[in-house]
Amino acid sequence: MAAIEVQGVRKKFGKLVALDDVSFSVADGEFFCLLGPSGAGKTTTCKSVAGLVRPDEGTVRLAGHDVGDVEPNHRDLAMCFESYALYPQLNVFDNMASPLRSPRFRLSDDETRERVGRTAEMLGVAQLLHRGVDQLSNGQRQRIALGRVLVRPAEAYLLDEPLAHLDAKLRTAMRAELKSISHGDLNTTTIYVTHDYVEALSLADRIGVLREGRILQVGTPEEIWDRPCNAFVAEAFGKPRISFVDGGLVDGEHGLRFVSSDGAVEVPVPGVEATAGEAVRIGVRPHDLELHPGAEDVPAGRVWVNGVVYVLEHLGRQTEVTVQVGTALLSVVVPREDVPDLARDDRVGLSLDPCAVHVFARGEDERRISS
Numbered sequence: 066m067a068a069i070e071v072q073g074v075r076k077k078f079g080k081l082v083a084l085d086d087v088s089f090s091v092a093d094g095e096f097f098c099l100l101g102p103s104g105a106g107k108t109t110t111c112k113s114v115a116g117l118v119r120p121d122e123g124t125v126r127l128a129g130h131d132v133g134d135v136e137p138n139h140r141d142l143a144m145c146f147e148s149y150a151l152y153p154q155l156n157v158f159d160n161m162a163s164p165l166r167s168p169r170f171r172l173s174d175d176e177t178r179e180r181v182g183r184t185a186e187m188l189g190v191a192q193l194l195h196r197g198v199d200q201l202s203n204g205q206r207q208r209i210a211l212g213r214v215l216v217r218p219a220e221a222y223l224l225d226e227p228l229a230h231l232d233a234k235l236r237t238a239m240r241a242e243l244k245s246i247s248h249g250d251l252n253t254t255t256i257y258v259t260h261d262y263v264e265a266l267s268l269a270d271r272i273g274v275l276r277e278g279r280i281l282q283v284g285t286p287e288e289i290w291d292r293p294c295n296a297f298v299a300e301a302f303g304k305p306r307i308s309f310v311d312g313g314l315v316d317g318e319h320g321l322r323f324v325s326s327d328g329a330v331e332v333p334v335p336g337v338e339a340t341a342g343e344a345v346r347i348g349v350r351p352h353d354l355e356l357h358p359g360a361e362d363v364p365a366g367r368v369w370v371n372g373v374v375y376v377l378e379h380l381g382r383q384t385e386v387t388v389q390v391g392t393a394l395l396s397v398v399v400p401r402e403d404v405p406d407l408a409r410d411d412r413v414g415l416s417l418d419p420c421a422v423h424v425f426a427r428g429e430d431e432r433r434i435s436s
């Protein structure tokens with residue numbers, strides 16, 4: 066196992082800046098997720114670590130050693146990229162065993178069988194070992210490709226969207242499996258690329274959020290969920306997405322308050338580093354809002370806003386209700402049985418705890434200004 070340090074890495078493809086000063090480090094044995102939308106630079110970052118892309122600037126260190134001049138096959142990293150190339154002429158067992166037969170490992174037949182068997186078991190493909198790869202579904206191929214990576218000892222694993230081609234049910238099952246092996250049997254330094262925030266939140270020890278070639282935030286799932294560093298990161302996590310309301314800050318009796326541009330939302334914003342008059346955007350996660358279909362007393366410590374049901378969407382046992390408050394739309398999720406008669410245009414109340422409100426500056430970076 067080895068720590069990975071990426072320091073100031075820049076990479077251009079022609080005029081396109083794919084990586085712009087990317088820095089992060091992954092501790093020995095840590096499971097680190099790189100999360101970002103398509104084109105953010107996740108694969109290029111991974112390939113820079115693997116040595117398959119040569120950075121224009123910056124350094125990559127493995128176990129403390131600068132590997133700038135070390136060829137990919139001497140970096141002792143096991144990689145799995147989304148395109149899962151398997152040897153078509155070999156059966157599943159031989160595909161999985163192939164890394165162990167390289168001159169580097171040359172394990173005995175018994176050891177090879179044992180390792181392949183254990184990995185296949187772990188990935189739920191033990192019954193497929195004697196099949197040809199042309200007799201596999203895409204999801205099975207992907208698991209074999211992942212198995213071929215996990216089967217061999219390595220300083221670190223680089224897994225680029227290894228679950229991308231699995232259906233939702235299998236993906237969830239494999240996620241659970243990977244989680245248990247990553248913190249148990251595997252316990253190897255891992256960089257795991259995904260654009261799925263649920264995967265990142267559930268698997269990662271820490272997450273690095275990439276956008277347009279830049280690392281926006283690195284933190285534990287809790288840190289990134291509770292204190293997203295800007296509006297983009299806040300929006301990248303959570304479904305339904307966080308709701309935003311634009312407005313400004315005013316002085317109140319007990320400190321700063323947020324007032325939306327149309328005056329319909331007003332809420333104290335404790336712990337904000339800004340001055341009255343500043344234009345800001347607040348974000349409220351659906352699960353931090355409570356829906357009140359009838360007139361009720363405002364629950365202690367919460368703030369009330371009045372709105373009108375804009376859209377209702379039933380998601381199994383839960384219902385997502387989008388409420389229009391002035392010109393803003395706020396999403397809230399409630400148990401379906403709590404709102405059997407709710408309909409579009411009904412008047413409702415929403416309450417929220419001011420401490421759950423995220424406040425962001427306006428402008429290009431929309432950085433977080435609440436504590």
Ligand SMILES: Nc1ncnc2c1ncn2[C@@H]1O[C@H](COP(=O)(O)OP(=O)(O)OP(=O)(O)O)[C@@H](O)[C@H]1O
Pocket residue numbers: 078081082083101102103104105106107108109110260
């Ligand atoms: N070999 C290349 N030549 C030219 N441009 C490239 C090359 N590889 C990547 N790019 C560009 O660099 C940017 C980052 O690509 P990269 O594949 O790293 O993104 P990604 O976050 O992994 O995206 P995805 O989730 O779609 O795989 C993209 O704009 C992509 O088009």
